[in-house]
Amino acid sequence: MTNHNEFLFAITTTIIFLVLVCVSIVVFVIQSRKKIFNKEIEKKDLQIQFQNEILERAILVQEEERKRIAQDLHDDISSKLIAISLNLHLLKSDKTKEEDKIEIINSISEINKKTIDTSRKIAHNLFPPVLEKFGLKAALDELINDYNKTKEVHITIYTEVLFKDFGTNLQLQIFRIIQELINNSIKHGKASKIELNFKTNNTINTCIYSDNGVGFNCKELNKTKGLGFSNVENRIQNIKGDYSINSEIGKGFQIKFTFKDE
Structure with a gap:
């Protein structure tokens, strides 16, 4: 039991x-x-x-x-x-x-x-006629030439990307990004030299933009971010790209952003 x-x-x-x-x-x-x-x-x-x-x-x-x-x-x-x-x-x-x-x-x-x-x-400024007729490379060359004529800044561009294969909207967005970056470099960065380098890796393209301006502390970017850079940020997001920034006070500014073939 x-x-x-x-x-x-x-x-x-x-x-x-x-x-x-x-x-x-x-x-x-x-x-x-x-x-x-x-x-x-x-x-x-x-x-x-x-x-x-x-x-x-x-x-x-x-x-x-x-x-x-x-x-x-x-x-x-x-x-x-x-x-x-x-x-x-x-x-x-x-x-x-x-x-x-x-x-x-x-x-x-x-x-x-x-x-x-x-x-x-x-x-x-609304829509560059040369971009519509001859493409992004010609529009960037014209833009850079106009700035170089002022003798206040010297801009160089190197590219291995075939912009002619891109759609009109993508070309316009990239043009506006570069235009805004140059304006910021001159107006806020007090830069005298700017370099543009477009590289390609299959369908992923990269633009490396750098200047010799006054630079800034990257940690304080959100505090100092104005409409100019917000415009750049929005356009990069619109073309489904990514970006990274490198800058130090007194050591210029650099941004890398990517964009895909349409």
Whole structure:
């Protein structure tokens, strides 16, 4: 009888142990799934937050670009048209001497030429005609040549990438990235030398952009990041590229970004 009771006790104990083990496993699985679920929700929230930040920066950049274009139109085009209008009024006036009319006509001609040049510059900033006709390499060469003419900065470019095989949108995005980087190097970096190096490895292409400017502390990039660099960051993300930055105070600035063939 004693053996029978001991046997029943052992079976009961074993069953209780197994039940406790099963309950523990179920609780562990439920908690693990809950943690995974919470992490997924947290990941989704971070993705949504990140996308919202990108959207906000893109809107800010777009508004800044509109403001800049409006400023160019107001300051350059409008003022020149007003000057032409005033000169035309003098030209029509009976009080204006004949010898003065020649000078006025020359003035109108000169202002008109500057107005055309300015309008072309604005159109170039919106969409470079040379890019549409001859491709990215020609557009970059023209951009670099314009900067080099100023003698304030010397820019060199080396490339083994065949840009002509890319779609128009990708070429335009890369052009805007380089344009913004050059502007930042001159305006904020006070650079006198800039180098562009485009390399290719199968379908992955890399642009290595460097200058000899004042540089900055990379750890404080988020604190000093303005609309200019946010614009660069957004465009690199739009072409599904990655980037890395290397810079030190007094040692210039370098950025590497990748882009794929379309």
